[in-house]
Amino acid sequence: MTEPPTDLLPALRSRFSPVLFDTSATISPAQLDVLLDAARRAPSAGNSQPWMFVAGVRGDAVHARILPHLARSSSAWAPTASLLVVNLAHVGVEGAPEWEYSEFSRYDLGQAVAYMSVQGLSMGLHAHQFRAFDRAGVAAEFSVPAHWEVTSMTAFGVAAHAPGELSSPGTSRDRAALDEITWARA
Numbered sequence: 380m381t382e383p384p385t386d387l388l389p390a391l392r393s394r395f396s397p398v399l400f401d402t403s404a405t406i407s408p409a410q411l412d413v414l415l416d417a418a419r420r421a422p423s424a425g426n427s428q429p430w431m432f433v434a435g436v437r438g439d440a441v442h443a444r445i446l447p448h449l450a451r452s453s454s455a456w457a458p459t460a461s462l463l464v465v466n467l468a469h470v471g472v473e474g475a476p477e478w479e480y481s482e483f484s485r486y487d488l489g490q491a492v493a494y495m496s497v498q499g500l501s502m503g504l505h506a507h508q509f510r511a512f513d514r515a516g517v518a519a520e521f522s523v524p525a526h527w528e529v530t531s532m533t534a535f536g537v538a539a540h541a542p543g544e545l546s547s548p549g550t551s552r553d554r555a556a557l558d559e560i561t562w563a564r565a
Contacts, residue, residue: 390500393542396507400459400536406436410502411462414535417498418491429469429484430491433521437461437536444520445532450511453532457509460534465517466492471526485530492533505538 411434423429435442437460445463446454457463468488472478481487496506514529523529 390497394500395505395538395542397505397536397538397540398456398507398546399539400456400461400505400534401539402437402459404461404537406461406504406535410504411436413502414462414464414495414498414504418495421487421491421494423487423490424481424483427469427481427484427487428491429481430488431467431469431527433465433467433517435463435465437463445512445517448513448516448520450513453509453511457507457532457534459536459539460507461504461536462534464495464533464535465521465529466531466533467523468528468530469526470528473524473526476525480526485528488530492531496533499535503537504535507534508532509534 415432415434418430418432419428421430433441433445435445437458442463445465446458449457466488468484469480470476470484471480492508496508499506508531510531512532517523518527518529
């Protein structure tokens with residue numbers, strides 16, 4: 380087994396998905412702009428930037444519209460986050476949604492969300508990415524056209540617990556070894 384490198388960015392080494400956020404922590408409009416700008420700067424196939432976001436800061440009208448669409452599992456913890464971001468991928472051609480916009484759009488969205496998440500870490504914010512919500516309900520709530528896909532959500536905020544202190548399905552910090560994730564290398 381290959382030993383993991385020791386020079387990983389400390390923020391990435393300590394990253395985890397909290398299931399309880401500090402409700403006294405807030406996100407300012409300027410901080411939200413920085414997170415969105417990080418996503419905007421992510422690479423994408425042909426510079427297509429096939430992503431959009433619905434951003435709800437805890438207590439605002441957008442946040443209130445997102446909450447009813449959370450699944451029971453995520454509704455137990457996600458509302459305590461300072462910010463809920465709905466992540467959308469441009470998947471179809473407008474007027475002909477059955478035609479694929481880009482075979483890379485979901486991958487590119489993942490890059491944008493990763494950039495946003497790493498930027499959040501540098502700002503002292505934790506991120507928990509999840510899919511436990513009603514995608515069709517969110518799409519209807521925000522009038523998302525058929526050529527866009529409500530793909531996932533990210534909760535941002537300051538964790539109210541340490542890694543491993545609270546458990547929730549899908550939040551284990553256990554990771555496969557490097558040789559288990561490497562198909563081939565010299």
